[in-house]
Amino acid sequence: MTITRQDVWKHLQRGSPWSDSLLWYARAVGEMQKRPITDKTSWRYLAAMHGFEPSLWRAQGYLQPNEKLPPQAEQDRYWQQCQHQSWYFLPWHRAYLRSFEEIVRATIAALEEPGAPRDWALPYWNYSDRNDPNALKLPAAFAQKSLPDGSPNPLFVKARFGASVAAADVDLTHRLAEDRFTGTTVGVLHGIGGPRTPFSHSGEAEGLIEAAPHDLVHVDVGGRGGLMSDPRTAALDPVFWVHHSNIDRLWVVWRHRKADNHDPTDSAWLKGPANRRFATFDAQGKDLPSTPGDVLDVRKLGYDYEDISDPLKGAVRRKLRLDEFAAAGGARIAARGQPMAEKPTAELLGAGDRSVRLGHARVSAEVKLAAAPRSRLSESFAQPGDQEPDRVFLNLENIRGSNGAAKFDVFLGSKKPGAAAPRLVGTFSLFGLEAASDQKGAHGGKGLSKVLEVTQVVDAMHLGHELDSNLLEVQIVPRSDVRDDDGITIGHVSLYRQRQP
Amino acid sequence: MRGALAELHELVRATPALLIISLFSWALLAGLDERFTIAGVCASGTRQLEMAARWAFLSTYTLGSPGRIILSGFAMILAMMAPLLRAPVSHIWHRSLAQRRTRAMLLFSLAYAMPWFLALFCLVTLAVILRVTLSSHSEFLLAAAGLLALLWQITPWKRRCLARCHVTRPLRAFGTAAEVDSLRSGLVASVWCIGTCWAFMLVPLAANRAHVLWMAAMSVAGLIDRSHRPR
Numbered sequence: 001m002t003i004t005r006q007d008v009w010k011h012l013q014r015g016s017p018w019s020d021s022l023l024w025y026a027r028a029v030g031e032m033q034k035r036p037i038t039d040k041t042s043w044r045y046l047a048a049m050h051g052f053e054p055s056l057w058r059a060q061g062y063l064q065p066n067e068k069l070p071p072q073a074e075q076d077r078y079w080q081q082c083q084h085q086s087w088y089f090l091p092w093h094r095a096y097l098r099s100f101e102e103i104v105r106a107t108i109a110a111l112e113e114p115g116a117p118r119d120w121a122l123p124y125w126n127y128s129d130r131n132d133p134n135a136l137k138l139p140a141a142f143a144q145k146s147l148p149d150g151s152p153n154p155l156f157v158k159a160r161f162g163a164s165v166a167a168a169d170v171d172l173t174h175r176l177a178e179d180r181f182t183g184t185t186v187g188v189l190h191g192i193g194g195p196r197t198p199f200s201h202s203g204e205a206e207g208l209i210e211a212a213p214h215d216l217v218h219v220d221v222g223g224r225g226g227l228m229s230d231p232r233t234a235a236l237d238p239v240f241w242v243h244h245s246n247i248d249r250l251w252v253v254w255r256h257r258k259a260d261n262h263d264p265t266d267s268a269w270l271k272g273p274a275n276r277r278f279a280t281f282d283a284q285g286k287d288l289p290s291t292p293g294d295v296l297d298v299r300k301l302g303y304d305y306e307d308i309s310d311p312l313k314g315a316v317r318r319k320l321r322l323d324e325f326a327a328a329g330g331a332r333i334a335a336r337g338q339p340m341a342e343k344p345t346a347e348l349l350g351a352g353d354r355s356v357r358l359g360h361a362r363v364s365a366e367v368k369l370a371a372a373p374r375s376r377l378s379e380s381f382a383q384p385g386d387q388e389p390d391r392v393f394l395n396l397e398n399i400r401g402s403n404g405a406a407k408f409d410v411f412l413g414s415k416k417p418g419a420a421a422p423r424l425v426g427t428f429s430l431f432g433l434e435a436a437s438d439q440k441g442a443h444g445g446k447g448l449s450k451v452l453e454v455t456q457v458v459d460a461m462h463l464g465h466e467l468d469s470n471l472l473e474v475q476i477v478p479r480s481d482v483r484d485d486d487g488i489t490i491g492h493v494s495l496y497r498q499r500q501p
Numbered sequence: 502m503r504g505a506l507a508e509l510h511e512l513v514r515a516t517p518a519l520l521i522i523s524l525f526s527w528a529l530l531a532g533l534d535e536r537f538t539i540a541g542v543c544a545s546g547t548r549q550l551e552m553a554a555r556w557a558f559l560s561t562y563t564l565g566s567p568g569r570i571i572l573s574g575f576a577m578i579l580a581m582m583a584p585l586l587r588a589p590v591s592h593i594w595h596r597s598l599a600q601r602r603t604r605a606m607l608l609f610s611l612a613y614a615m616p617w618f619l620a621l622f623c624l625v626t627l628a629v630i631l632r633v634t635l636s637s638h639s640e641f642l643l644a645a646a647g648l649l650a651l652l653w654q655i656t657p658w659k660r661r662c663l664a665r666c667h668v669t670r671p672l673r674a675f676g677t678a679a680e681v682d683s684l685r686s687g688l689v690a691s692v693w694c695i696g697t698c699w700a701f702m703l704v705p706l707a708a709n710r711a712h713v714l715w716m717a718a719m720s721v722a723g724l725i726d727r728s729h730r731p732r
Contacts, residue, residue: 184515186595198507198728274507275728347599351674368675370598398671444664492671494596 017140030154051232091292099280106283124245161223169216187496199273359484398491414466504728526580612687646707650700662696
């Protein structure tokens with residue numbers, strides 16, 4: 001039997017924030033929240049599989065002092081597995097959601113209430129749906145303090161401070177248009193799926209879908225101090241699961257939107273991670289260990305999605321970029337049929353010479369371009385034939401601090417006299433910052449790193465002859481509640497050019 | 502073990518030069534007369550020390566050819582540590598301007614090797630002291646070193662060292678600052694690497710014979726250790 005995961009906004013009862021699916025979800029969540037944390041099918045056990053930090057859980061009221069936990073060996077096997085900043089991000093979360101969905105479905109069946117569905121499926125929140133005026137709003141059922149019968153609503157969470165997400169944060173244009181799943185080159189994008197890593201609970205840079213909408217929705221919904229804003233508490237919030245259902249759907253959408261969008265075929269991914277499997281289990285607690293290769297086909301896993309249509313209507317990254325370049329006055333570069341097999345190569349183009357401290361106000365950092373790579377970048381705009389000019393990426397390395405809900409806009413401009421004002425290149429969030437900054441933790445305190453594509457802005461600067469200067473300016477502007485005493489610093493700012501095949 | 506094989510696979514794929522350097526160093530160690538390897542001196546030297554002056558162990562280092570001993574120390578560090586340096590080496594290479602990469606690598610390597618030489622000196626000294634102290638129980642020494650290596654594995658200090666081993670640091674791109682950062686990266690990586698691996702290094706130094714085999718066994722242990730990222 002194949003069950004269908006449905007859009008959470010599309011099946012509401014008339015005039016109500018509730019759909020049948022959400023009502024059953026709420027009842028099951030309530031039941032699972034009653035179970036002890038040592039029960040593998042309990043709400044908290046499942047949340048701890050994503051992340052767990054006793055002091056945070058106690059502070060939020062999800063763990064009592066001296067409460068009995070599963071044995072350490074069991075915790076080591078099942079808890080704190082979430083894969084972020086890794087090419088396992090998408091498949092690990094798929095395996096995790098499958099396990100969760102099965103447990104919720106079994107819980108609904110065990111309620112033995114009239115009309116309980118046997119084919120309940122986890123809904124998804126498609127915040128990127130431009131045809132639905134509600135799409136950006138938190139699904140209203142999650143904000144209700146009570147169920148229609150007046151009992152407390154288990155989907156309601158006090159420590160959730162966002163009521164909607166920003167449209168720019170969930171724009172998929174430059175996300176799904178990417179044609180690579182992963183990447184191994186330092187300084188440039190790591191495809192839609194993330195960098196090649198071992199089993200990693202503590203990475204640095206991330207894939208395109210993870211950076212946005214994933215990270216940005218987490219912090220938009222969670223807000224400062226919210227459960228969703230920290231990977232160690234995020235899965236305690238019931239909205240986490242409908243968010244990740246959509247992230248999983250985006251992987252399916254990407255895979256189907258172009259015939260040559262492929263998942264990795266490398267056995268290190270398909271049969272990985274090398275030293276362990278994704279440790280999940282079924283509704284009876286029986287182990288269901290899996291690898292990425294086991295979770296590639298959602299229909300084989302027993303579900304599909306109501307809508308996997310392509311929001312970009314077939315647009316591809318190269319054509320999007322070259323059309324915009326031509327529209328801005330640049331040369332029209334011919335389209336290319338099949339992508340080249342050759343891998344793009346990258347090199348450091350320039351860098352700042354000091355760390356940058358972020359706070360409540362706009363800050364600027366200077367980036368100096370090195371002469372030789374700057375010259376190669378300029379030459380790439382004058383290549384004959386259908387050769388695409390270099391792509392350029394801004395790297396913000398070793399970001400540390402204490403506010404994972406922080407979100408910033410980034411602008412890039414030239415320091416050449418008379419140059420245009422710095423242009424917006426994108427937004428980044430610091431989801432996971434606290435754990436990444438902890439020197440005693442798995443990250444070793446190396447912090448997070450962000451890679452933002454600045455190609456379009458560099459194209460505009462090239463056309464405006466602003467790249468004649470070897471000094472660029474990066475401006476970083478807070479877009480959420482960021483305070484000076486959050487102690488957020490960027491260790492290093494750098495730019496990379498990537499020669500295109 | 503699968504983790505170690507995966508680490509090797511990544512080494513071949515991403516930084517084959519490190520594997521070649523390591524293999525070359527293993528060949529050198531295997532070709533050296535064991536009496537003149539740093540571990541061999543540690544074993545044979547102390548036998549002579551027992552007859553002469555028990556605590557004058559420092560003269561151990563001059564018993565063989567000093568040049569060969571330094572060479573063997575260098576080869577030991579390269580053979581055992583090079584396969585573990587994929588992340589920092591890749592970081593130095595890719596985060597440096599293309600025209601500075603070779604210089605950055607040399608500075609990193611120099612700064613990485615120096616603390617290890619110091620650590621090796623300390624470890625040999627420790628092995629000599631233990632050997633002199635336990636002269637009539639030389640097999641016990643190897644067992645004690647093995648036990649110490651195992652115990653070190655489960656301490657929080659070891660876990661912290663391993664986590665810090667994986668940390669990459671900002672590298673400034675231009676001028677003297679770039680050279681300073683390459684040196685500092687090598688030094689810092691070396692210190693956390695020593696914290697992670699010193700006990701593994703002590704085992705071959707404590708062995709009476711077959712030092713190269715013990716080194717190889719400890720290298721495999723180091724690879725397995727590295728593949729289990731701290732959580």
